[in-house]
Amino acid sequence: MRRKIVAGNWKMNKTLAEGMELISEIAASPASSEVLKIIACPFIHIPGAVQELKALHGFAIAAQNCSEHASGAYTGEISAAMIASTGATHVIIGHSERRQYFNETAAVLTQKVNHALANNLVPIFCIGENQEERNSNQHLEVVKKQLKETLYHLAPADFSRLIIAYEPIWAIGTGLTATSHQAQGMHNFIRSEINKKYGKEISENTSVLYGGSCNAENAKELFSCMDVDGGLVGGASLKATDFINIINSFTVSPTE
Numbered sequence: 001m002r003r004k005i006v007a008g009n010w011k012m013n014k015t016l017a018e019g020m021e022l023i024s025e026i027a028a029s030p031a032s033s034e035v036l037k038i039i040a041c042p043f044i045h046i047p048g049a050v051q052e053l054k055a056l057h058g059f060a061i062a063a064q065n066c067s068e069h070a071s072g073a074y075t076g077e078i079s080a081a082m083i084a085s086t087g088a089t090h091v092i093i094g095h096s097e098r099r100q101y102f103n104e105t106a107a108v109l110t111q112k113v114n115h116a117l118a119n120n121l122v123p124i125f126c127i128g129e130n131q132e133e134r135n136s137n138q139h140l141e142v143v144k145k146q147l148k149e150t151l152y153h154l155a156p157a158d159f160s161r162l163i164i165a166y167e168p169i170w171a172i173g174t175g176l177t178a179t180s181h182q183a184q185g186m187h188n189f190i191r192s193e194i195n196k197k198y199g200k201e202i203s204e205n206t207s208v209l210y211g212g213s214c215n216a217e218n219a220k221e222l223f224s225c226m227d228v229d230g231g232l233v234g235g236a237s238l239k240a241t242d243f244i245n246i247i248n249s250f251t252v253s254p255t256e
């Protein structure tokens with residue numbers, strides 16, 4: 001059985017005090033115990049978030065990025081080992097904002113994935129096409145290439161530790177959500193590609209999350225798709241009630 005997961009990506013939001021208040025609100029709200037709840041907060045909040053949530057069942061803390069280097073003279077960078085030393089267990093890698101604004105190439109992302117895994121962090125690896133690629137019907141090829149370029153060097157045992165997040169760029173922060181039909185179609189394609197490379201058992205057990213204007217209104221329909229195992233939520237994760245409502249959207253059995 002694949003794990004149901006809702007991850008909140010705060011991006012570059014919240015001062016230390018604001019972030020800790022949000023963590024406290026989330027901790028105080030009743031959230032489905034069936035769902036793994038991941039908070040991908042800025043680095044500054046990680047130790048406090050780990051402290052606040054460690055006694056609660058089903059929470060994990062993620063970083064939003066890690067360095068492609070192990071350690072050394074890289075001013076301003078944070079390594080996978082440093083993240084792991086805080087008690088965080090996950091790290092987002094390959095978010096489209098980092099690919100686009102920080103020029104993160106497939107080669108760089110491969111190094112990041114390798115360092116994360118070497119430090120026992122679970123990468124939440126993001127893939128997804130832009131509007132032009134979707135319009136010209138290249139979206140399947142784009143996503144296939146992103147998987148292949150950065151992940152297919154991994155041994156099966158390592159690949160099986162990953163979480164994949166499908167985030168169509170045209171849906172991020174735009175209020176334009178993929179329809180459940182579009183999401184299911186892509187998630188099914190991703191799973192079939194993983195099946196081709198790593199076999200049925202690994203493909204059936206890999207959680208594939210949807211991200212892109214996911215909110216309390218549309219989460220239920222998206223999460224009811226057979227191959228959608230949860231969400232990677234940006235804007236709507238910045239309010240405790242919205243985030244909790246999204247988590248608690250997992251009430252229905254999956255349908256095709």
Ligand code: 13P
Pocket residue numbers: 009095167171172173174175211212213214232233234235236
């Ligand atoms: P929004 O939910 O704000 O569209 O962001 C999605 C995202 O990029 C999560 O990583």
